Amino acid sequence: MSSSSHIMTTASLQCWTAWAPGLPDRASWEQWLRHVTLHLPHHDTPACAHIPPLLRRRCSFLARMVLDVAFRVCEETQTPPHQVHTIYCSRHGEMQTLRTLFDDLAAASPLSPTCFGNAVHHTPTGYWSITAQNPLISRTISGGEQSFAYGYLEASCLLSQYPEQPVLLVVADEILPEPFATAQHSPPLSYAVALLLRAGGNEGSISLQFGRSAPGTTKAPVYYSEPVHDFLHWLVCDQERAQFITSAGGWQWQRCNILPSSSSCPIRRR
Amino acid sequence: MQRFSLTALGMVNALGTNLSDISAGVFNADTTRLSPLVLRTTGSTVSVGRVPDPLPDLPAGFEAFQCRNHRLAYVAFRQIADEVTVLRDTFSPDRIGVVIGSSTSGLDVSEEAFFHWQATGTLPGYYRYDTQHEMGSIAQFIAHLGGLHGPAYTVSTACSASAKAFASAQSLLASGFCDAVVTGGVDALCELTLNGFEALSSLSRTISKPMSKNRDGLNIGEGAALFILTRDQGPMQLCGVGESCDAYHMSAPQPEGIGAEAAMRHALQEAHLQPADIHYLNLHGTGTLLNDAMEAKAIRRFLGHLPCSSTKPTIGHCLGAAGAMEIGFCWLALQQGRNGLYPLLPHAWDGEPDETLPELHLVSRGDTLEQRGPVYFMSNSFAFGGNNCAVIIGRFV
Numbered sequence: 001m002s003s004s005s006h007i008m009t010t011a012s013l014q015c016w017t018a019w020a021p022g023l024p025d026r027a028s029w030e031q032w033l034r035h036v037t038l039h040l041p042h043h044d045t046p047a048c049a050h051i052p053p054l055l056r057r058r059c060s061f062l063a064r065m066v067l068d069v070a071f072r073v074c075e076e077t078q079t080p081p082h083q084v085h086t087i088y089c090s091r092h093g094e095m096q097t098l099r100t101l102f103d104d105l106a107a108a109s110p111l112s113p114t115c116f117g118n119a120v121h122h123t124p125t126g127y128w129s130i131t132a133q134n135p136l137i138s139r140t141i142s143g144g145e146q147s148f149a150y151g152y153l154e155a156s157c158l159l160s161q162y163p164e165q166p167v168l169l170v171v172a173d174e175i176l177p178e179p180f181a182t183a184q185h186s187p188p189l190s191y192a193v194a195l196l197l198r199a200g201g202n203e204g205s206i207s208l209q210f211g212r213s214a215p216g217t218t219k220a221p222v223y224y225s226e227p228v229h230d231f232l233h234w235l236v237c238d239q240e241r242a243q244f245i246t247s248a249g250g251w252q253w254q255r256c257n258i259l260p261s262s263s264s265c266p267i268r269r270r
Numbered sequence: 271m272q273r274f275s276l277t278a279l280g281m282v283n284a285l286g287t288n289l290s291d292i293s294a295g296v297f298n299a300d301t302t303r304l305s306p307l308v309l310r311t312t313g314s315t316v317s318v319g320r321v322p323d324p325l326p327d328l329p330a331g332f333e334a335f336q337c338r339n340h341r342l343a344y345v346a347f348r349q350i351a352d353e354v355t356v357l358r359d360t361f362s363p364d365r366i367g368v369v370i371g372s373s374t375s376g377l378d379v380s381e382e383a384f385f386h387w388q389a390t391g392t393l394p395g396y397y398r399y400d401t402q403h404e405m406g407s408i409a410q411f412i413a414h415l416g417g418l419h420g421p422a423y424t425v426s427t428a429c430s431a432s433a434k435a436f437a438s439a440q441s442l443l444a445s446g447f448c449d450a451v452v453t454g455g456v457d458a459l460c461e462l463t464l465n466g467f468e469a470l471s472s473l474s475r476t477i478s479k480p481m482s483k484n485r486d487g488l489n490i491g492e493g494a495a496l497f498i499l500t501r502d503q504g505p506m507q508l509c510g511v512g513e514s515c516d517a518y519h520m521s522a523p524q525p526e527g528i529g530a531e532a533a534m535r536h537a538l539q540e541a542h543l544q545p546a547d548i549h550y551l552n553l554h555g556t557g558t559l560l561n562d563a564m565e566a567k568a569i570r571r572f573l574g575h576l577p578c579s580s581t582k583p584t585i586g587h588c589l590g591a592a593g594a595m596e597i598g599f600c601w602l603a604l605q606q607g608r609n610g611l612y613p614l615l616p617h618a619w620d621g622e623p624d625e626t627l628p629e630l631h632l633v634s635r636g637d638t639l640e641q642r643g644p645v646y647f648m649s650n651s652f653a654f655g656g657n658n659c660a661v662i663i664g665r666f667v
Contacts, residue, residue, distance in 0.1 A: 007445070007446045007447055009445065058520070082517075090405075091404070091405070091406065092404065092405070093405055093426065098377075098380075098462070101462060101466070102380075102381065102384045102462075104311070105310060105311065105381065105384075105385075105461050105462065105465060106384065106385055106388050108310050108311055109311060110311045110312060110465075110468075110469055111311060111465050111466050111468075111469040112469065113466075113469045113470050113521070116462075116465075116466035116467075116469050116470065117470075117520050117521040117654060118520075119462065119466065120373065120426070120427075120428040120653075120654050120655065121373070121405055121426035121427070121428075122426060122427040122428065122653075122654075122655055122657060123520075123655065125427075125515075125655060125657070126520050126654060126655020126656065126657065127520070127655075129515035129516070129517040129655065129656060129657075130517050130518065130519070130520070130656070132517070133517050134515060134517055135514055135515050135516070135517050135529065135532060136514070136515065137437075137513045137514075138427075138513070138515050138657060139425065139427070139434060139437070139438065139513070140425065140426050140427050141423050141424065141425055141426070141438070142404075142405035142406045142423060142424045142426055143406040143409065143410075143421070143422065143423030143424065144400070144404065144406040144407070144410060144423075146406075146421075146423070147406065147423070150421055150423040153421060153442075153447065154438060154441065156445065157438075157441035157442065157444070157445045157447070158441070160444075160445050161271075161441060161444065161445075179383075179384070179387045179393055180380070180399055182393070183383075183393055183397060183398070183399040183400075184399040184400050184404070212364065
């Protein structure tokens with residue numbers, strides 16, 4: 001491995017928020033993350049107050065979760081939703097929607113046009129651009145267990161290319177439906193996490209250095225099956241460095257300088 | 271945006287499994303390679319761009335990846351394998367990335383497995399969701415094939431996916447994370463997309479006729495197109511990628527082509543070019559009523575009367591692979607230029623213009639471009655959710 005491979009980029013995290021059934025806001029997530037407790041199965045649907053009811057009814061569940069966190073993170077940072085670049089990453093995408101369509105295919109019944117339109121991997125971003133009236137760059141990626149790290153990488157790239165534009169990074173996945181849950185380790189819960197990132201340092205935000213981890217670095221403890229949950233655990237527990245080392249190589253986040261917190265969205269320090 | 275070099279291309283589609291057969295077919299506007307298929311859900315017969323040739327099995331050790339989608343990728347990869355080896359000898363493998371556009375990855379295997387599960391209560395023994403169907407698996411498969419350890423992920427925005435893969439690939443080079451990226455698109459035919467487009471009443475009952483007054487929809491195709499993108503200053507370069515969203519409707523384009531125009535404008539800005547600098551445009555040109563109408567309006571308004579064509583009737587609309595496939599066609603045309611004379615890709619259709627649309631300069635078979643100095647070709651890709659992308663590549667002698 002050459003030393004030149006450890007390029008680090010710096011971005012500032014202005015705010016994050018998340019949603020999962022039973023964990024509707026940042027406060028409940030912080031509590032869950034601090035105590036590393038098991039997430040208990042729970043039935044709930046995100047409120048999505050920002051979406052007109054007619055459109056909301058057409059959204060997939062994944063899209064509802066994504067829009068809920070995306071609008072909230074923009075609102076809390078007073079960022080106009082139509083002025084962000086969007087990176088959406090999901091390992092499994094619309095598997096729940098596909099499952100419904102597979103039933104129709106198996107029965108040789110005509111497919112529902114709305115359901116088919118909702119089956120593409122980037123479905124939530126379509127609803128997002130429409131409801132946020134956002135015409136800017138919107139990328140959707142999937143990269144196995146590293147989906148979140150690659151999403152963050154894409155966000156870093158956009159921030160260096162267009163430093164004036166904040167980046168909305170959303171990571172979301174759903175519990176896999178039968179029979180696919182038996183073929184693959186499913187996420188233990190359906191969730192969406194939104195991060196609002198800006199280039200450089202901003203008051204009230206955390207500056208994060210991100211890059212490939214150096215060879216020989218030790219692996220940070222893994223508490224969750226979803227790397228983004230370990231990342232958030234690291235954030236709320238205020239450790240200095242987070243690393244994710246996988247078969248394909250590791251990624252590392254490191255706090256570089258923490259500015260005084262005064263924003264309406266404090267990222268709490270203990 | 272910084273320009274990067276497109277140094278190698280491998281392709282497979284309904285026209286063939288190598289560049290010379292594909293080139294012969296596309297420059298002849300050959301639509302005879304499409305074949306009939308009876309749809310599972312409606313019983314209608316449509317034409318599809320299925321790759322007719324037998325596909326090779328994956329090499330030993332890759333059994334878990336075995337599926338039609340990844341075998342298509344393997345056919346394209348073998349054509350650039352020597353260049354990938356050179357890359358690996360030149361750079362550290364963890365500095366070589368893989369960014370692939372796909373709309374469904376190996377979803378056809380999940381369909382088969384699901385039908386099997388419904389009938390028997392168990393999944394078939396060969397089935398592996400994570401290495402066959404999972405969206406990221408196609409990028410991971412190519413990374414494994416090439417022994418590449420850089421970032422490897424899939425861009426999945428349906429019909430614009432592999433055009434947008436070029437945006438991500440250039441980002442990885444520009445930011446310094448990678449020294450080279452294998453990029454392109456792969457998609458295989460599957461029941462879901464065929465029957466889904468049927469549900470949207472978007473499938474032609476014959477061969478698609480882009481920009482014709484008789485146009486009645488699209489044909490779906492399959493294939494793979496893989497490029498190598500490097501920092502070299504070679505003759506063929508990626509000059510600009512433009513991205514936009516319609517912010518209008520989930521499955522219909524904005525009727526005036528506002529989003530399409532925004533993508534083309536952004537691509538020109540990134541390439542530091544003016545509309546008049548573009549010498550040829552490869553249309554998204556699906557042959558649906560709505561796409562062609564909005565695209566024609568956007569082109570006449572923004573680019574003017576430049577030569578343009580749709581090549582989709584020769585191979586079908588390859589969905590997530592379409593962008594890279596059509597950038598591949600542009601690459602072939604630019605690469606075949608000699609002494610300032612470039613072959614242009616003919617528009618495949620029935621020759622009957624739609625008089626309700628702005629008139630376009632559609633390329634005829636045998637048309638050429640005479641141009642000294644740099645030559646720039648653009649390719650359009652538009653997707654569900656109003657996700658648009660325009661890519662400019664250039665030849666610098």
